[in-house]
Amino acid sequence: MTTRLSHVSNLEAEAIFIIREVAAEFERPALLFSGGKDSIIVLHLALKAFAPAPLPFPIMHVDTGHNFPEVIKFRDRVVAENNIRLVVASVQEAIDQGKIQDVTGPRSSRNRLQTGVLLDAIEKNRFDALFGGARRDEEKARAKERVYSFRDEFGQWDPKGQRPELWSLYNGRYNAGEHMRVFPISNWTELDVWHYIRDAEIEVPHVY
Numbered sequence: 001m002t003t004r005l006s007h008v009s010n011l012e013a014e015a016i017f018i019i020r021e022v023a024a025e026f027e028r029p030a031l032l033f034s035g036g037k038d039s040i041i042v043l044h045l046a047l048k049a050f051a052p053a054p055l056p057f058p059i060m061h062v063d064t065g066h067n068f069p070e071v072i073k074f075r076d077r078v079v080a081e082n083n084i085r086l087v088v089a090s091v092q093e094a095i096d097q098g099k100i101q102d103v104t105g106p107r108s109s110r111n112r113l114q115t116g117v118l119l120d121a122i123e124k125n126r127f128d129a130l131f132g133g134a135r136r137d138e139e140k141a142r143a144k145e146r147v148y149s150f151r152d153e154f155g156q157w158d159p160k161g162q163r164p165e166l167w168s169l170y171n172g173r174y175n176a177g178e179h180m181r182v183f184p185i186s187n188w189t190e191l192d193v194w195h196y197i198r199d200a201e202i203e204v205p206h207v208y
Contacts, residue, residue, distance in 0.1 A: 008196050015042075015184035016049045018147060018170070022129050022182050023049075023056055025172045029129040029182075030087065033059040035071035037193055037204055038133030042184055044202050046131070047082060058085035060130070062118050064110040065092035074205040089121035119155040122179060129172070129180045137189045147186050153177035 005013065019042075022029050031046055033039045046055055061075060079086045091110050094117050095102045103110065122130070136143045144159045148170045151157055163171040172180060185193070197204065 008192055008199065011185070011188055011192055012045065012196070014168075014187065015045045017168075018182065018184040019046050019049045019131065021170060022131065022172070022180075026129040026180070028125070028127050029057045029131065030125070030127045031055075031057060031059045031131040032133070033061050033075065034133075035061075035067070035075050035205055036133065037197065037208065038135065038185065040202060040204055041193060041196060042131055042133045043078070044200065045184060055082065055084050058087050060087040060089060060121060060125075060127075062089045062114045062121070063091060064114060065090065066110055068205070068207050070205045070207050074203075087121065087125060089117045091117050094120070115155070122155070127179060128174060129182055131182050131184060133185060134181075134183045135188050135190070135193075136186050145181075145183060145186060147183055148172060149181040149183065150174070151179050151181060155179075157181075 031039075031043060033043055043059065050056060059079070075086075078084070091100070091113050094100045094113070099120075100113050100116055103113065121127075134142050134145060136145065144162075145157075146162045146165050148163065148165065149157060150162055152161075153175070165171075174180060188196075196202070
């Protein structure tokens with residue numbers, strides 16, 4: 001008899017393989033967690049990859065200060081239930097310290113302010129790999145990302161300087177000050193994400 005995995009099961013197996021590879025290859029990885037559906041799935045996959053052992057790396061939330069209260073409560077409960085170390089990088093704290101300037105206006109967003117706060121947190125915690133929930137189907141720029149997406153010492157991404165990933169072989173080499181962004185669900189579509197949430201009965205914040 002031949003057992004064939006479903007499409008979503010194949011995606012799950014690929015993502016778990018990537019997460020385990022990073023944990024074995026890098027010294028100080030962390031998982032970016034926003035409380036959105038994609039980061040929730042990456043965290044679920046990471047927990048599944050190492051179960052029954054605890055998660056061997058922390059999660060990091062770059063907090064804009066404009067989150068829904070339900071999302072923060074959900075984050076804190078997930079962290080407590082799974083005994084996860086949480087690192088919070090606060091945009092509001094950076095504004096209060098005068099490191100960055102807040103944006104105002106009816107359509108203002110703090111999303112762009114997250115970049116400097118994120119890079120400061122990476123340097124402070126000496127993270128060398130960060131898991132993210134980006135998917136190639138989201139937009140043209142993300143379609144160019146590799147699974148192992150190299151960032152230079154300034155945190156910059158050069159699409160022409162990325163490494164080939166033939167036969168699912170990933171190059172994790174980096175120099176001091178550089179780091180890797182890793183996207184385990186890069187090959188998933190939004191429909192795959194919702195099917196997985198349904199099939200695995202994964203909880204998401206009520207605001208969804």
